[in-house]
Amino acid sequence: MRPQTEAIEAALNELAEFSIFQGKSREQILALCEGGQIVACAHRECLFQMGDEATFFGIVLSGAFKLSRPSLEGEDVIMHFPTAGDLVAAFILTQPKPVFPVTATAMGSSRFLKLPKETYLTSWKAHPELIFKVQEMLATRMSILHDQKVLSKAPLSQKVAVLLMTLFKKNPNDLGFVNPPLTRKEIAESLGSSVESVIRIMSDWSKQGFIRTEDLQIQILRPEKILEQATFSAKS
Amino acid sequence: MRPQTEAIEAALNELAEFSIFQGKSREQILALCEGGQIVACAHRECLFQMGDEATFFGIVLSGAFKLSRPSLEGEDVIMHFPTAGDLVAAFILTQPKPVFPVTATAMGSSRFLKLPKETYLTSWKAHPELIFKVQEMLATRMSILHDQKVLSKAPLSQKVAVLLMTLFKKNPNDLGFVNPPLTRKEIAESLGSSVESVIRIMSDWSKQGFIRTEDLQIQILRPEKILEQATFSAKS
DNA sequence: CGCTCGGTTGATGCACATCAAAGGCTGTGG
DNA sequence: CCACAGCCTTTGATGTGCATCAACCGAGCG
Numbered sequence: 001m002r003p004q005t006e007a008i009e010a011a012l013n014e015l016a017e018f019s020i021f022q023g024k025s026r027e028q029i030l031a032l033c034e035g036g037q038i039v040a041c042a043h044r045e046c047l048f049q050m051g052d053e054a055t056f057f058g059i060v061l062s063g064a065f066k067l068s069r070p071s072l073e074g075e076d077v078i079m080h081f082p083t084a085g086d087l088v089a090a091f092i093l094t095q096p097k098p099v100f101p102v103t104a105t106a107m108g109s110s111r112f113l114k115l116p117k118e119t120y121l122t123s124w125k126a127h128p129e130l131i132f133k134v135q136e137m138l139a140t141r142m143s144i145l146h147d148q149k150v151l152s153k154a155p156l157s158q159k160v161a162v163l164l165m166t167l168f169k170k171n172p173n174d175l176g177f178v179n180p181p182l183t184r185k186e187i188a189e190s191l192g193s194s195v196e197s198v199i200r201i202m203s204d205w206s207k208q209g210f211i212r213t214e215d216l217q218i219q220i221l222r223p224e225k226i227l228e229q230a231t232f233s234a235k236s
Numbered sequence: 237m238r239p240q241t242e243a244i245e246a247a248l249n250e251l252a253e254f255s256i257f258q259g260k261s262r263e264q265i266l267a268l269c270e271g272g273q274i275v276a277c278a279h280r281e282c283l284f285q286m287g288d289e290a291t292f293f294g295i296v297l298s299g300a301f302k303l304s305r306p307s308l309e310g311e312d313v314i315m316h317f318p319t320a321g322d323l324v325a326a327f328i329l330t331q332p333k334p335v336f337p338v339t340a341t342a343m344g345s346s347r348f349l350k351l352p353k354e355t356y357l358t359s360w361k362a363h364p365e366l367i368f369k370v371q372e373m374l375a376t377r378m379s380i381l382h383d384q385k386v387l388s389k390a391p392l393s394q395k396v397a398v399l400l401m402t403l404f405k406k407n408p409n410d411l412g413f414v415n416p417p418l419t420r421k422e423i424a425e426s427l428g429s430s431v432e433s434v435i436r437i438m439s440d441w442s443k444q445g446f447i448r449t450e451d452l453q454i455q456i457l458r459p460e461k462i463l464e465q466a467t468f469s470a471k472s
Numbered sequence: 473c474g475c476t477c478g479g480t481t482g483a484t485g486c487a488c489a490t491c492a493a494a495g496g497c498t499g500t501g502g
Numbered sequence: 503c504c505a506c507a508g509c510c511t512t513t514g515a516t517g518t519g520c521a522t523c524a525a526c527c528g529a530g531c532g
Contacts, residue, residue: 069386072467077386092375094368101379125364131371132330132361138374139328143337145381150305150313152428153489156520183478192388194521199480216478231308389521392488419510430489435512452510 004037005030011038011113014061018085020133032123032130036115041065041106048089054098056114057089063110064180067102068189078190080141081107081180083171088112091138093120107180148191157201159191161230164211168220176223181216205229240273241266247274247349250297254321256369268359268366271352277301277342284325290334292350293325299346300416303338304425314426316377317343317416319407324348327374329356343416384427393437395427397466400447404456412459417452 008015012029015021021029038061041047048054050069064083068076079102082088092098098117124130144166151159164178171179188198205211210226212219220226244251248265251257257265274297277283284290286305300319304312315338318324328334334353360366380402387395400414407415424434441447446462448455456462 069382071386071389073389075389077388079382079385091371091378094372095375101382125368128361128364128367131364131367135327135367135371135374136330138371138378139331142327142374142378142381145378145385146305146315146337148385149315149381149428150307152313153307153309153311184480185478192385195478196480196522197520200520203480213479420512421510431510432490432512433488436488439512449511 007038008033008036008113011061014084015059015113018059020059020085020087020130020137032119032127033113033115034119034123036113036119039112039114041110041112043106043108045106047104047106047112048100050100050103052100054089054092054100055117057087057093057117057120058112058114060084060086060088061111061113064107065104065110065112066107066186067104069102076103076189077192078186080144081167081190083180087134087137090120090124090134093117107182107186156191156193156197157229159193160187160198160201161226163187163190164218164220165223165226165230168223176220178218178220182218183216243274244269244272244349247297250320251295251349254295256295256321256323256366256373268355268363269349269351270355270359272355273350275348275350277346277348279342279344281342283340283342283348284336286336286339288336290325290328290336291353293323293329293353293356294348294350296320296322296324297347297349300343301340301346301348302343302422303340305338312339312425313428314422316380317403317418317426319416323370323373326356326360326370329353343418343422392427392429392433393465395429396423396434396437397462399423399426400454400456401459401462401466404459412456414454414456418454419452 008030012026015029015033016024016026021032024032036058039047041063047065060082062084064081065088066078067080067082067088068078071077082104088104089100092101124134147162147166148159151162167180167182168176168178173179184198184202185195187202188195191198202211202213205226206213208225210220210222212221244266248262251265251269252260252262257268260268272294275283277299283301296318298320300317301324302314303316303318303324304314307313318340324340325336328337360370383398383402384395387398403414403416403418404412409415420434420438421431423438424431427434438447438449441462442449444461446456446458448457
């Protein structure tokens with residue numbers, strides 16, 4: 001048995017938890033991960049670059065990544081924050097000569113299970129329910145984009161509130177920590193605004209005791225208050 | 237033979253042209269359209285409402301629709317403009333109890349082939365290449381959303397230029413007509429801006445002879461000039 | 473000890489939204 | 503056949519949310 005396969009077997013417990021593999025036996029999961037290898041990424045390490053030929057897809061095992069694209073002015077715009085259990089780049093592989101449409105960068109040290117394109121186009125393809133699950137995940141991601149687009153004319157505070165609550169609800173947490181941990185810059189890049197504006201809004205919330213920040217960890221102390229910001233464009 | 241099936245057979249020539257059915261025989265296409273019915277929609281007629289239970293999906297046969305969602309302020313935000321050959325609502329059907337995430341409204345009189353959800357979950361599911369094609373179409377749609385998101389900080393003129401050129405390239409046309417025909421309001425709702433601003437930008441282009449508008453039909457006279465607006469955030 | 477990185481604050485300006493008003497065009501009902 | 507209501511477009515005046523620029527601070531790090 002090759003070392004890679006061993007490593008994947010070691011990660012099997014994690015994999016079995018992920019929604020994409022619900023209802024699959026350990027053997028089936030191993031088969032679906034054929035040819036895979038686990039990659040450990042340090043903070044800010046790049047998993048793949050936009051424009052690279054897409055020879056693989058994969059699943060985030062732990063930590064988080066940001067998927068971003070540079071704008072014409074050279075600033076990055078963040079499209080998505082895949083976290084543990086999320087599929088990355090699966091749905092573009094159906095194209096004849098697929099190319100990554102975004103750059104993936106690790107946020108904090110993260111682990112990623114890299115699977116060859118062929119595995120998707122053969123083993124995965126043979127399981128319609130699996131492909132349907134991929135489609136479902138894609139649909140939720142699309143829905144996030146829609147949610148953000150609806151806010152295009154909304155005040156920035158509302159956008160920040162929706163972003164924080166979306167991430168918070170995606171990976172709930174007793175202590176109210178937003179996952180993944182974000183810098184204000186990343187929030188700004190995700191919303192298409194400037195760091196300073198985000199800071200002004202969030203320090204306001206901090207002063208009012210709605211949130212608390214400690215070392216990138218954003219803690220939501222008063223979810224109701226943030227939700228209020230998100231649902232009304234309330235101004236005082 | 238039931239009248240519905242006859243109607244679909246009559247539309248078979250159209251269907252066979254669509255990329256989703258490339259490589260399929262007429263019999264196969266008929267089988268994939270089982271239980272379908274052709275719906276004729278008048279201008280502004282609603283095909284389905286956001287929040288309705290999704291019991292069907294379908295293909296635009298002719299004309300175009302707009303997929304929109306109301307914002308909190310009650311204004312509509314347009315997410316997409318499906319035109320002839322485009323799939324609508326296919327990829328949300330994999331969810332347990334799917335609900336339309338947007339409202340679909342006809343732009344001009346249009347025809348739509350309505351197919352029951354079950355057809356997707358059984359006949360279509362059995363054809364992996366077909367599902368992959370659905371995924372591919374979904375990926376291009378996602379990519380459009382990404383393209384727009386990248387422009388979030390760009391000047392409005394750039395957004396308008398990109399929108400027009402995207403639609404133009406999607407359904408090319410000797411005369412340079414943008415398809416589907418759009419009102420300035422629809423452009424604004426699609427970009428999250430105001431009608432007046434869009435008008436100011438476009439009448440400017442009209443005066444410079446880049447475009448021409450006649451009865452909702454927008455004609456691009458100087459694609460290079462519009463592209464220039466789209467690629468540089470050039471200001472004079 | 474200089475460096476980078478994240479956060480913060482204040483001053484200034486501009487690209488747009490918003491409000492207001494008006495004209496053309498189409499369909500519709502009295 | 504006219505009146506009226508909607509819809510689309512246009513133009514001008516006014517206001518403002520947020521980007522931008524410019525500094526500065528503390529913390530971690532090689």
